[in-house]
Amino acid sequence: MNSDPRLSTSPDPSQVRRGRLILVLIFLLFFGTIAAAGILRFSGWQPQGTKVHGEMLRPAVDARAVVPKLASGGNYAWQPAERMWRIAVAPPASCAAVCTQLARDLDVVWQLFGNKADHVEILWIGTLPAGAPATAARRVLQPTPELMRALPRVDDPAGIPVYVIDPNGFVILRYAPGTDPGFIRTDVAKLLKLI
Template sequence: MTDPVPAATVRRNRNALIIVLVLFFGGMLVAGILRFSGWRPHGMQNKGEMLQPYGDLRGYSPTLVDGTPYAWKDSPRTWRIVAMPEGCDGARREACTRLLEDLDKVWRLMGRNADRVHVLWAGAPPVDVAPLREIRLVRVDDTLRAGLPRGKAAGAGDPVWLVDPNGFVVLRYAPGADPGDLRTDLARLLRIN
């Protein structure tokens, strides 16, 4: 015959079980609250402005400046960085040159994934800059203008947009934004896609 378990041991075991259950379900409850409240860890936040609703360039058929069509739908896994600066031949020439150099730097820093990124420059490039092979010059038309949302952030300069492989404009970078932010977001997106 077995001896009955002392009441103190039963209480201690019951308390230990309750603590384990509170820790387990409490952690799940806190995670659910954080998830549905919209909180995200700092490392998971986008650097650019997430566009809601997305811009839609799926029906856009760009033409390069030399008249040849740009194969928009022929590159199924290609992300596109789109810049549409204005006034690059006048007083804003230095700002345009800096933007062009920043986009060139972002493209080069993509390393082995650089072939999955196209930089589209809509408009005339700065006059005194040598053509860069990775930057594709496209003609500006109304479809492109309508598909690139201006967003909330304002500033002096020209914004830059990030277009996903399906043709949706998903992120916008405010004028004068750090090119490292674009590179960080793009590197993260290339890893998951």
């Protein structure tokens, strides 16, 4: 008789249980992570680095066909090849002190972009307040009906919303009136990393 245990035809019951346990653990690890990811995805959770402070417009408003008019005359072109992001505001004509403060806040936001500031413009749609700081990044546009329609809920009774427009001319973010300018800076800084 051959007494070598390696040639035995019946497996050891403890090894069978151990093998099954390992297989079940691998199954749970694989499908459990997929199930957990699905639960997090459909519950609306997002990693901190992908969250934005503004309202993501879904779908984004396509303003590519709109040809904004500069207040000084002529057209403002989107020019996607320049990879220019825009922060846009369209305050009411009766805006005074609030508009002056908003113009100052947006100027500070623009300055904080540092070497990336060359890729951001501020679009001021309407009359610029008298106390607004002078900045090379600001373009004053006429409030044409086509342009105003491209800005969702622009006539917010709570105040002046702020928008972010991508280099192609899509309005992608809306900030509620009174939003901390630091939040706008944080979100646009993330977008600037894409260029």
